[in-house]
Amino acid sequence: MNDKNFSLMENYIPSGYVQQGKDARRTLEKQFRILLEQGKLPIHGWNNRDIQHLLLELSLMDSNNFPDNCGVGEREARFSSTLVAERHFFFGHGIGRSGDIAEVQPKAAGSSILAKLTNSITLDILKLSGVSSTKGCLVLPVATGMALVLTLLALKQMKPCSKYVIWPRIDQKSCFKSILTAGLVPLVVENILKNGHLETDVESIEKYIIDYGSENILCVMTTTSCFAPRIPDRLEEVAIICKKLSVVHIVNNAYGVQSSKCMHLIQQANRVGRVDVFVQSTDKNFMVPVGGAIVAAFDMNLLSKISRTYPGRASASPVTDLFITLLSLGVEGYKKCLEDRKIVYEYLLSSLQEVAKLYNESVVETRQNQISIAITLKHLYDICGNDYNKISEFGSFLFKRSVSGTRVVTTQEEKVIGPNTFCGWGAHYNNYPTPYLTAAAALGATKTDVDRFIKKLNKAFKHFYKNGLMNLQKESHGSSLNSRETMCNEGSSINSLTFCNKMDCSDSSNPVLDKTCFKNFQKFNKFDSVKNVFKNDASKNIFIDINIDCKKFQRLKKASSCPSLHMEKLH
Numbered sequence: 064m065n066d067k068n069f070s071l072m073e074n075y076i077p078s079g080y081v082q083q084g085k086d087a088r089r090t091l092e093k094q095f096r097i098l099l100e101q102g103k104l105p106i107h108g109w110n111n112r113d114i115q116h117l118l119l120e121l122s123l124m125d126s127n128n129f130p131d132n133c134g135v136g137e138r139e140a141r142f143s144s145t146l147v148a149e150r151h152f153f154f155g156h157g158i159g160r161s162g163d164i165a166e167v168q169p170k171a172a173g174s175s176i177l178a179k180l181t182n183s184i185t186l187d188i189l190k191l192s193g194v195s196s197t198k199g200c201l202v203l204p205v206a207t208g209m210a211l212v213l214t215l216l217a218l219k220q221m222k223p224c225s226k227y228v229i230w231p232r233i234d235q236k237s238c239f240k241s242i243l244t245a246g247l248v249p250l251v252v253e254n255i256l257k258n259g260h261l262e263t264d265v266e267s268i269e270k271y272i273i274d275y276g277s278e279n280i281l282c283v284m285t286t287t288s289c290f291a292p293r294i295p296d297r298l299e300e301v302a303i304i305c306k307k308l309s310v311v312h313i314v315n316n317a318y319g320v321q322s323s324k325c326m327h328l329i330q331q332a333n334r335v336g337r338v339d340v341f342v343q344s345t346d347k348n349f350m351v352p353v354g355g356a357i358v359a360a361f362d363m364n365l366l367s368k369i370s371r372t373y374p375g376r377a378s379a380s381p382v383t384d385l386f387i388t389l390l391s392l393g394v395e396g397y398k399k400c401l402e403d404r405k406i407v408y409e410y411l412l413s414s415l416q417e418v419a420k421l422y423n424e425s426v427v428e429t430r431q432n433q434i435s436i437a438i439t440l441k442h443l444y445d446i447c448g449n450d451y452n453k454i455s456e457f458g459s460f461l462f463k464r465s466v467s468g469t470r471v472v473t474t475q476e477e478k479v480i481g482p483n484t485f486c487g488w489g490a491h492y493n494n495y496p497t498p499y500l501t502a503a504a505a506l507g508a509t510k511t512d513v514d515r516f517i518k519k520l521n522k523a524f525k526h527f528y529k530n531g532l533m534n535l536q537k538e539s540h541g542s543s544l545n546s547r548e549t550m551c552n553e554g555s556s557i558n559s560l561t562f563c564n565k566m567d568c569s570d571s572s573n574p575v576l577d578k579t580c581f582k583n584f585q586k587f588n589k590f591d592s593v594k595n596v597f598k599n600d601a602s603k604n605i606f607i608d609i610n611i612d613c614k615k616f617q618r619l620k621k622a623s624s625c626p627s628l629h630m631e632k633l634h
Contacts, residue, residue, distance in 0.1 A: 322433050
């Protein structure tokens with residue numbers, strides 16, 4: 064709409080009304096102008112109408128939307144479905160050209176502007192999130208693993224004789240497979256177990272570089288965001304080594320943008336040493352559909368090399384999704400998301416600590432990992448008869464009750480990926496001492512999510528405790544008297560009593576009590592120390608998880624007229 068058209072409108076309505084519309088239009092155009100001038104994310108988020116208006120304006124600059132266009136090529140951004148066209152705001156040409164994903168398309172000026180603008184505002188948000196020295200970034204239409212592959216392939220072209228990638232172990236397949244997919248050889252650095260958490264073996268990284276020769280090492284690939292009990296790699300120390308020995312340093316920052324800790328580590332590592340590239344996911348950090356990644360670099364020449372490695376054009380969908388999301392949030396909106404996530408993390412941590420106390424478990428101390436939290440399942444493992452399959456079923460139990468995102472690690476799984484075999488897969492370590500469960504407070508999680516999760520986690524613990532105790536009782540009944548502790552020594556305590564619905568319970572070799580005796584026993588004992596009472600419908604047995612001293616046991620036994628009552632020390 065130009066001034067001439069506004070002037071002509073005055074032939075139809077009063078000029079004052081036209082001026083109001085003209086002023087509103089100018090306000091919108093000012094938003095567009097500031098965005099194009101600065102190339103930075105607006106402080107305040109835009110409304111959906113304004114974002115949609117800008118996208119439709121840009122799409123009009125693509126040749127497929129020209130009024131008189133006649134396309135006679137093999138790729139002309141044609142749409143068979145109107146619904147598909149509307150879903151993509153009539154962008155059909157994608158981004159980039161066959162030789163460079165960052166290059167401008169002659170037939171798609173609007174799409175090219177959209178891609179460039181998205182890269183620009185994404186760079187701004189990376190700087191605001193903590194890595195202020197970032198020089199540039201590319202939003203790629205591939206997930207994190209493939210973005211790492213492209214980065215490795217670009218490096219391989221620069222150092223064709225180098226084939227080794229030093230990789231501190233993280234039990235997540237995509238980053239490891241990116242090394243294999245690029246035709247490279249991983250040198251796995253095992254983590255160090257320290258006070259329950261797992262940290263980087265920096266000395267082994269340096270030893271690998273020296274032993275194999277820096278000229279043969281393509282890069283070191285470290286990790287920031289990870290599943291507990293692993294913590295972010297010691298980036299600063301690794302960066303110093305990489306700078307000293309002239310080795311490229313790539314950081315897998317998959318979901319680290321949302322963590323001020325992870326971003327600070329990258330910034331500091333680049334300041335004191337060497338970091339070349341850091342790669343992150345769009346869906347995990349910005350709540351968009353899966354399919355995009357951001358490759359950020361401190362060297363524009365390297366970033367340009369990576370952009371030229373991508374073969375062919377690429378889908379504009381991940382770029383468009385990120386553009387819309389960032390504009391709708393604005394700087395203030397995204398900062399609020401980051402602050403809310405920190406609050407939810409603390410809430411999840413305190414909630415899991417309460418659960419741990421209830422079931423004699425513990426939360427692993429991993430304060431440096433401010434996204435993922437691990438709670439041990441050691442006592443549950445004991446209750447389940449030292450059966451790792453039961454621990455695995457614990458995770459399935461939660462998933463079937465709509466709990467997603469948790470990981471139950473038995474520490475016993477073995478995984479073969481390419482030529483490498485990993486013991487204790489999932490634990491980032493060969494012999495982690497206890498099975499555990501992880502949960503994460505990632506971007507977008509709410510206190511309501513935590514409350515629902517904790518409620519279902521409690522139900523899971525109760526269910527497995529009940530079944531585990533019953534199984535222990537059955538095993539105990541099937542064993543000989545010699546395998547039981549039936550003697551009541553001074554100072555010992557009773558851990559479990561069993562009452563059954565049998566007529567003949569007088570056999571001294573069978574330490575059970577019939578239901579009548581159970582009722583009598585109830586009269587003389589208020590069960591102050593009883594922790595759980597379970598009823599097994601199949602056997603009609605009643606199991607009591609109890610803890611009383613032996614003097615009280617003998618007194619109650621005599622008072623309740625139940626001579627067949629015996630103690631069982633089950634755990």
